[in-house]
Amino acid sequence: MSLANVSIKRPIFITSVIIAILAAGIAGFKAMSVDLYPDVSIPVVSVQTVYPGAGPEEIENLISRPIEDNVSTISGIKRLTSRNLEGVSMVIVEFQSTVEAKDAEQQVRDKINLTKPNLPDDIEEPVIKKFDPADSPIMMLALSAKDIGDAKLYDIADRYVKPRLEQVNNVGAIEIVGGRKREVHVILDRQKLKAREISVGQVAAQIGASGENIPSGKVNKGDQELIFRGLGEFRSVPEVADTLVNLYGNEVPTRVADLGTVVDTLEDEKTRSFFEGDKVIVLQVFRQAGSNTLSVTDDIKKQLVKIEPELSQLEGTPQLQVVIDSSRVIRNNVADVYETIIIGIILTVITVFFFLGSMRSTLITALSLPVSLIGAFALMKFAGFSINVVSLLALTLAVGLLIDDAIVVIENIYRRMELGENSLEGAEKGTSEIQMAVFAITLVVIAVFVPVAMMTGIVGQFLKQFGLTVAISMAISLFVALTIIPMLAAYFGGDGHGAHGKQHKPHGLYEKTIGRMLRGFDRFQTWLENVYENMLEWSLRHTRLTIAGTFVVFALSIYTVAHVPSEFIPDDDSGEVAVTLELAPGASLDRTAQAVDEVNTIIKKNSDVEFSLVTIGGVYGEANKADILVKLKPTRKITSLMYRDQLRQELAGFVEEYNPIVKKYDTSGGMQAQPITLNLLSPNPEALAKAADQVFERLKNDPRVKDPNTNYRTGKPEMQVRLKPGAAKEYGINTSTMGVELRAQVEGLTTAKFREMGREYDVRVRLKDDQRDLQKDFKNIYVPNINRKLVRLSDIANGEVVAGPASIERQDRSRYVQLTASVAPGVGLSEVVNDLVKSMTTGDTKLPVDVRYSFAGDAENMQELAGSAVLAIIFGTLCVYLILASLYESFITPITILVALPLALSGAFLGLFITGKTINLFAILGLFMLIGVAGKNGILLVDFTKQLMDQGIDRTTALIRAGRTRLRPILMTSFALIAGTLPIAIGLNPASRTRTSMGVAIVAGVLLSTILTLIVVPALFVYVDRFRVWANNYGARFTSHEKSGAAPTASQHQEEKEIETVQPAIVNSNASEPTEA
Known part of the structure; x- marks a missing residue:
C-alpha cells in the first residue's frame, strides 16, 4: 500500500505525524544557537611569552624556536606560526578542523611544560589560550572616568572589569589597550653605585630577597598545628627605600635610599587609546575558537548590566560604553534572511495561486511550506547546525523547491478530477501516476548534495550546512507531498481548479477583480500551450538546428565565465x-x-x-x-x-x-586580513628579503591592487654589545652576566612586589632616565664579574648601533614574509592571484629554489573553493545520473534529462555577466542548487512521455502530448522557485546585497534552462530514444545469434528491418520520423 493510500484511508494518523513533525521542529528551532556563518573556526591555541627587554632575534632564538621544536611534534597541526616582537613571543598553533579544541589546548600545554626548563629563567610565565590573536575582537568597550588619573582607572579595568568579563563562558581573552598601571620605581645613581662597588642587578636581587614571604614550616602542638612564616613583603614605599643592600667598609650599612630614590609612579607608557578625542581604556573581548559569537556577546551584555551599578559607586564614576558589538551585524543579517523567507513564501504562494486558479487548492499546496520548513529545524538541530545566514539561505531557496512536489501532485490530482473522477479516486490515482516523477525530482536534488556533505575545511563547512539543510527539507516535503496533500485533496479538494470548473457569471468584488484576473491568466495559459505546441512540433522537425542553437548559447556562456570576476565572500556594507x-x-x-x-x-x-x-x-x-x-x-x-x-x-x-x-572591519570576529595574503618562506634570510622586495614591487605596480603592504621592516635602531675576544677569561665575565646587568640598567628588573589594600604592584629597579642611554654613556658603564667586582664595559665589550628587525615572523619553523593587498572594485580576486602565481613560478619575479610560497585568507579560501566546487559538481552530476539510470533502468535515457544541467549553468553565468555580479561562495551555492533542480523539468517531460509510449503512442505524438500536458506544472514549479529566490536576487537592504549573486545565478539559470529544456529535451530525446532502440535491438540480435545457429525468426526480421529504418534517421534528423513496430 502506497503512502498516498495510507494517508487517504487513515487521515488522523497522517495528521498526527505532521503535528509531531511541527512540534519537533519548533523545539529544535528554539534550542539552536544563532550566528552569522556556520562554525568554521579551526582549533587554534596561542602561547604568549613575555621577556622584557629582549629584541626580536633573542625572542626568536631563546623562546620561539624551543617552543616550536616541541610543539611541532603534536599530530594534527595544520600551520605553526610565531611572531617575535620586542619583549614578546607569540606562537600560534592552528590545527586541522577534525581536532577537538580542548584536546589541542591540553597537548600544547603539556609540550610547553616540557619546554620550560630550556627557556630563560627571567621570562614571565607563558600564557596559553584557546583563541587566535589574529582574530578581531567581537566586542570593544571604552572605559572612562572623571579626574581619577591613569593608575586608578587602569586598576578598575584590570582588577575589576577584566576579571568579571573573563568569568563569562567562552570568552577567550580580554586585552587592555591604553592606560598605565601603578608601579614603584627604584631609581639608582651610577656614581653612587660605583662608589660602593654595587651593581644594579645586585640591588634588585637584595630588594627581591627582602620583599619575599618565606614559609618556615609547621609543628604539632597537641591537638593543633602551628604554621611559621617569615614575612618580608613591602607594604609602604619607605620600606623599599629602607631595604639593606650590603655592609660597606667598616660594616656601615648601605640602604636603597643611599644609592638613589624610590618613587611611587606609573609604568612606562606603551599604549594609548582615544574615543572621540578623549583618552580612555579599551577592553577588547575575544571569543574562544569555535564558540558562538552571539551567545558570548549576549552573556557579556548581561554581565555589563551587573557591573554598571557597582561602577557608579566608585571614585570618578567610571562608565563602560560598548563601541563595537558584532552581534548587531549578525542579528541584522539573520533578520534580513527571515524577511527574505517570508517575502519568498508570499511571492511563491501568489505565483501558485495564479496557476492553480483556486484558493482552496493553493492553500492545500502551500501547507507543504510550513511543515517542511519548520520540520527541517528538528533534523538541523540533531545534525549540530546553527541558525545562520547560510542555513537560512538554504531554506529560503528551498521555498520554491519545497512547494514543487506539492504542485506536481495537486496539479495531477485536479487534472484527473477535471476528467470526471471523484476526489477520492482522483487523489489516489493522480498521486500514484505522478509519484515516480516526484520521487525522482526529490531524490535528484538530495543526491547533488551528498558529495558536498563529505567536504572538509572552511569551504566544506559552508557547503555542508547549505546542502544538508536543503536535503533535509526536501525529504520532509516529499513525505508531505505524498501524504497530506492527497489526503487534503481527497476530503477538501472540491471539484478541481477554479478556472476549469463550472463557469459563473461575475458577481461580487472578488469575482470582478481577482476572478477576472484568474480567468484572463487561464486564457493566457491556454494560448501559451498552443504556442508551445507549435514550437515543439517545429523543433521536432528541425532537431539538428534546435540542438545546434542550444550549443551556441552554451558556448557563449562559457566565454562569459572568463569575464566574470571572482572573490570568496562579497564585501558587505557593515x-x-x-x-x-x-x-x-x-x-x-x-x-x-x-x-x-x-x-x-x-x-x-x-x-x-x-x-x-x-x-x-x-x-x-x-x-x-x-x-x-x-x-x-x-x-x-x-x-x-x-x-x-x-x-x-x-x-x-x-x-x-x-x-x-x-x-x-570584520565585526563577526573573523580575521581582518586583506583578500590577498601571500606568505613567502625560506631558511635563507637574504634570499627571502630579496624575493619579498621583488614581489612587493610587483604588487605596488599592479593597478588592480590596492593597499599593498608587507610585514618585513628593517631599520629599527638597535645597539648590539659583544664581548671582546678573550675578555671572558681575563676579566672573569660572561655574556649572560653582562646581558642581565645591562637589561637591569636600561629596562629595569621587577624582582619584588609592593602590596597595598590587597593589591600588588611591581617594584622596578633601574638607573636614572638620563643614565640609561648605553650609547651615550658607553665608557662610563660598569658590569659585575663573577667575583662581583665592577668592570668597565668598554674594556670588555664593543658597542655598535645597527638596523635590527622590528619583528620576525615564522611559519612552519622557517622565517617568512607576509605580503597583503586588496583588489580594486570590479577586479576578480582569482584573476590577480593567478597572475601573481604565474609571475612567481615562470615570470619576472620567479622565486629562487629555496623560497616557497603559500596563500592565506580569502586567496587560500578561493583556491579551496574552486577545487572543491569542481569536484563536488562532478560527483553530484554522477550521483544524479546513477539515480536516474536506476529509476528508469536505462543508462541512455538519463542523458536526455542531464542536458538541462549545462543549460542551467549557462544561464547562471550569463546572468552574473550581464548584471555585473561576481562568482563567489554564495554564487557557488546557487550553482549547486541549480544542478539539483535543473533536471526536474526534464524528468517531468521524459517520465510522462515514456508513460504514453508504454501505452502504444508513437514517440512524436507522445512528446507533443507530454509537453502540452506538463507545460503548466513545469512553468508553475519554475516560476515558484524564481518567486522564492527573487528577494535574494534583488537585495532588499544593505545586509542582503552581499548575497545577490546567488539569487541572480538561480533566477537566470532557471529561466534559461526552463525555456531551452522545453524545446531541446524533446529534440534530444528523439536521438537518444532512437539510439536506445537500436542498441536494444542490436544487443538482442547478437544474443540470439550467439545462443543458437537457427535462422532468424519473423520477429527478428522485423527488428532488423526497424534497425535499417532507424539508422539513416539518426543521420538525417530532419527526415520524417519512422513508425516503430
Whole structure:
C-alpha cells in the first residue's frame, strides 16, 4: 500500500505525524544557537611569552624556536606560526578542523611544560589560550572616568572589569589597550653605585630577597598545628627605600635610599587609546575558537548590566560604553534572511495561486511550506547546525523547491478530477501516476548534495550546512507531498481548479477583480500551450538546428565565465572601516600619536562618520603602529566600499610616511586580513628579503591592487654589545652576566612586589632616565664579574648601533614574509592571484629554489573553493545520473534529462555577466542548487512521455502530448522557485546585497534552462530514444545469434528491418520520423 493510500484511508494518523513533525521542529528551532556563518573556526591555541627587554632575534632564538621544536611534534597541526616582537613571543598553533579544541589546548600545554626548563629563567610565565590573536575582537568597550588619573582607572579595568568579563563562558581573552598601571620605581645613581662597588642587578636581587614571604614550616602542638612564616613583603614605599643592600667598609650599612630614590609612579607608557578625542581604556573581548559569537556577546551584555551599578559607586564614576558589538551585524543579517523567507513564501504562494486558479487548492499546496520548513529545524538541530545566514539561505531557496512536489501532485490530482473522477479516486490515482516523477525530482536534488556533505575545511563547512539543510527539507516535503496533500485533496479538494470548473457569471468584488484576473491568466495559459505546441512540433522537425542553437548559447556562456570576476565572500556594507598606520621602526609613541591626529582630522571632516576609536601601540606595545576604527552613520549617503575608496584618496599624501591601509572591519570576529595574503618562506634570510622586495614591487605596480603592504621592516635602531675576544677569561665575565646587568640598567628588573589594600604592584629597579642611554654613556658603564667586582664595559665589550628587525615572523619553523593587498572594485580576486602565481613560478619575479610560497585568507579560501566546487559538481552530476539510470533502468535515457544541467549553468553565468555580479561562495551555492533542480523539468517531460509510449503512442505524438500536458506544472514549479529566490536576487537592504549573486545565478539559470529544456529535451530525446532502440535491438540480435545457429525468426526480421529504418534517421534528423513496430 502506497503512502498516498495510507494517508487517504487513515487521515488522523497522517495528521498526527505532521503535528509531531511541527512540534519537533519548533523545539529544535528554539534550542539552536544563532550566528552569522556556520562554525568554521579551526582549533587554534596561542602561547604568549613575555621577556622584557629582549629584541626580536633573542625572542626568536631563546623562546620561539624551543617552543616550536616541541610543539611541532603534536599530530594534527595544520600551520605553526610565531611572531617575535620586542619583549614578546607569540606562537600560534592552528590545527586541522577534525581536532577537538580542548584536546589541542591540553597537548600544547603539556609540550610547553616540557619546554620550560630550556627557556630563560627571567621570562614571565607563558600564557596559553584557546583563541587566535589574529582574530578581531567581537566586542570593544571604552572605559572612562572623571579626574581619577591613569593608575586608578587602569586598576578598575584590570582588577575589576577584566576579571568579571573573563568569568563569562567562552570568552577567550580580554586585552587592555591604553592606560598605565601603578608601579614603584627604584631609581639608582651610577656614581653612587660605583662608589660602593654595587651593581644594579645586585640591588634588585637584595630588594627581591627582602620583599619575599618565606614559609618556615609547621609543628604539632597537641591537638593543633602551628604554621611559621617569615614575612618580608613591602607594604609602604619607605620600606623599599629602607631595604639593606650590603655592609660597606667598616660594616656601615648601605640602604636603597643611599644609592638613589624610590618613587611611587606609573609604568612606562606603551599604549594609548582615544574615543572621540578623549583618552580612555579599551577592553577588547575575544571569543574562544569555535564558540558562538552571539551567545558570548549576549552573556557579556548581561554581565555589563551587573557591573554598571557597582561602577557608579566608585571614585570618578567610571562608565563602560560598548563601541563595537558584532552581534548587531549578525542579528541584522539573520533578520534580513527571515524577511527574505517570508517575502519568498508570499511571492511563491501568489505565483501558485495564479496557476492553480483556486484558493482552496493553493492553500492545500502551500501547507507543504510550513511543515517542511519548520520540520527541517528538528533534523538541523540533531545534525549540530546553527541558525545562520547560510542555513537560512538554504531554506529560503528551498521555498520554491519545497512547494514543487506539492504542485506536481495537486496539479495531477485536479487534472484527473477535471476528467470526471471523484476526489477520492482522483487523489489516489493522480498521486500514484505522478509519484515516480516526484520521487525522482526529490531524490535528484538530495543526491547533488551528498558529495558536498563529505567536504572538509572552511569551504566544506559552508557547503555542508547549505546542502544538508536543503536535503533535509526536501525529504520532509516529499513525505508531505505524498501524504497530506492527497489526503487534503481527497476530503477538501472540491471539484478541481477554479478556472476549469463550472463557469459563473461575475458577481461580487472578488469575482470582478481577482476572478477576472484568474480567468484572463487561464486564457493566457491556454494560448501559451498552443504556442508551445507549435514550437515543439517545429523543433521536432528541425532537431539538428534546435540542438545546434542550444550549443551556441552554451558556448557563449562559457566565454562569459572568463569575464566574470571572482572573490570568496562579497564585501558587505557593515558601516565599519579599519585604518592602520605604521610609521618607521623606532618611532615613539608621541610621534605616532601626532600622526594619528593628522589622519583622524581628515576622517572626522566627513559628515557620514559617526565616531572613531583610536588605539596606539596595540596589545603588544608596538609604538610605531596605530589602529583607527571608523564607524559610519546609519543614515550615511555612501556605502562602506565607497567611503574606503574616498578615504584612500584623501590619505594618499601620507603613504610614504605613515603607510595608511584602509580596509573593511570584520565585526563577526573573523580575521581582518586583506583578500590577498601571500606568505613567502625560506631558511635563507637574504634570499627571502630579496624575493619579498621583488614581489612587493610587483604588487605596488599592479593597478588592480590596492593597499599593498608587507610585514618585513628593517631599520629599527638597535645597539648590539659583544664581548671582546678573550675578555671572558681575563676579566672573569660572561655574556649572560653582562646581558642581565645591562637589561637591569636600561629596562629595569621587577624582582619584588609592593602590596597595598590587597593589591600588588611591581617594584622596578633601574638607573636614572638620563643614565640609561648605553650609547651615550658607553665608557662610563660598569658590569659585575663573577667575583662581583665592577668592570668597565668598554674594556670588555664593543658597542655598535645597527638596523635590527622590528619583528620576525615564522611559519612552519622557517622565517617568512607576509605580503597583503586588496583588489580594486570590479577586479576578480582569482584573476590577480593567478597572475601573481604565474609571475612567481615562470615570470619576472620567479622565486629562487629555496623560497616557497603559500596563500592565506580569502586567496587560500578561493583556491579551496574552486577545487572543491569542481569536484563536488562532478560527483553530484554522477550521483544524479546513477539515480536516474536506476529509476528508469536505462543508462541512455538519463542523458536526455542531464542536458538541462549545462543549460542551467549557462544561464547562471550569463546572468552574473550581464548584471555585473561576481562568482563567489554564495554564487557557488546557487550553482549547486541549480544542478539539483535543473533536471526536474526534464524528468517531468521524459517520465510522462515514456508513460504514453508504454501505452502504444508513437514517440512524436507522445512528446507533443507530454509537453502540452506538463507545460503548466513545469512553468508553475519554475516560476515558484524564481518567486522564492527573487528577494535574494534583488537585495532588499544593505545586509542582503552581499548575497545577490546567488539569487541572480538561480533566477537566470532557471529561466534559461526552463525555456531551452522545453524545446531541446524533446529534440534530444528523439536521438537518444532512437539510439536506445537500436542498441536494444542490436544487443538482442547478437544474443540470439550467439545462443543458437537457427535462422532468424519473423520477429527478428522485423527488428532488423526497424534497425535499417532507424539508422539513416539518426543521420538525417530532419527526415520524417519512422513508425516503430
